[in-house]
Amino acid sequence: MWLLSFILPILRLYLVGVKVLLYQLFNKSFTLPVLPKQNGRVAIVTGGARGMGYETARHLASLGMHVVIAGNSEEDGLQAVKKIHEEGSEGKVEFLFLDLCSLKSVRQFVQRFKARALPLHVLVNNAGIMLVPEGKTEDGFELHFGLNYLGHFLLTNLLLDKLKRSGRHDACSRVVTMSSATHYVGRLNMEDLQGRSCYSAHGAYSQSKLALVLFTYHLQEKLTAAGFPVTSNAVDPGMVDTDLYNNLCIPAQAAKKPVAKMLFRTPAEGASTAILAAIASQLEGVGGCYFYNGERAKSADITYDHNVRAELWKQSCALVGLQEA
């Protein structure tokens, strides 16, 4: 029984991977349309120092946006800022420290950002980890669940007032959250969200990405009900050649290399759907959607279940110490 609950998440994750790669074999990455200038607008990109986050930050800045790269490595962050400035981007780019493994750090980041009295038009919840060895965040949460999901859950909630005030009904502020095709095989165990009874890194990653879709939709439902000018969408970037795969076991790393060369998207291609969701005019006012390869797609059936979303939201508020609004 234990063996089965350990092996099944691995098999499910690899099957999803094969399906995505087959899609990428027969379909080109979509190309971004010409996007509007973003002068005077402000974005936060978590994990914007590397991989797809970096490409997102770079693209937004090239359109004149003021981009705050939020990340847990000052060295990587400052290097990313330097590189983007050297490219002659129109927008301002800066780094602010944020460790999503620590709720205290999330709160401090929000305090520091708010002290700047800037508006906030776009929040890209991009940072993530995958298949890391079993471990806990500063607050004792399982790493994938704590960092990928709960860290972003708290961050978004604490920034919501800013987003609400910065949006207009003809120009909504936008929350864009990076999920993944692995969410389709994610299992959410409400009685054991931290995977304490039987830990599987594969299961934990898929669960965190499923939780992010449920959160995205529930947030949109709340925003729509209250009439706030903010939209919330989830994005699936496909399989992209980044450092995210650094924790694969050695044989899987060896097998991945040639496959990645042929079939994985580049970080710039992978970031394109998130950039589209963040600023494309044709998506003005569109929320509560899952986007894949530049198009709206259907997410896992469970993500459309209001009761599951509401229960996860309630438990998440309790875990991060927020009052349910």
Ligand SMILES: NC(=O)c1ccc[n+]([C@@H]2O[C@H](COP(=O)([O-])OP(=O)(O)OC[C@H]3O[C@@H](n4cnc5c(N)ncnc54)[C@H](O)[C@@H]3O)[C@@H](O)[C@H]2O)c1
């Ligand atoms: N690469 C893929 O194939 C793929 C597929 C589906 C979804 N995704 C998702 O896309 C997002 C970006 O991943 P990527 O592929 O660019 O990976 P990456 O490893 O290149 O980037 C991850 C980013 O997250 C940041 N990060 C890690 N721990 C952090 C912490 N404690 N606090 C703050 N920031 C932290 C890193 O510094 C880095 O900038 C992730 O959410 C990932 O789950 C990636």
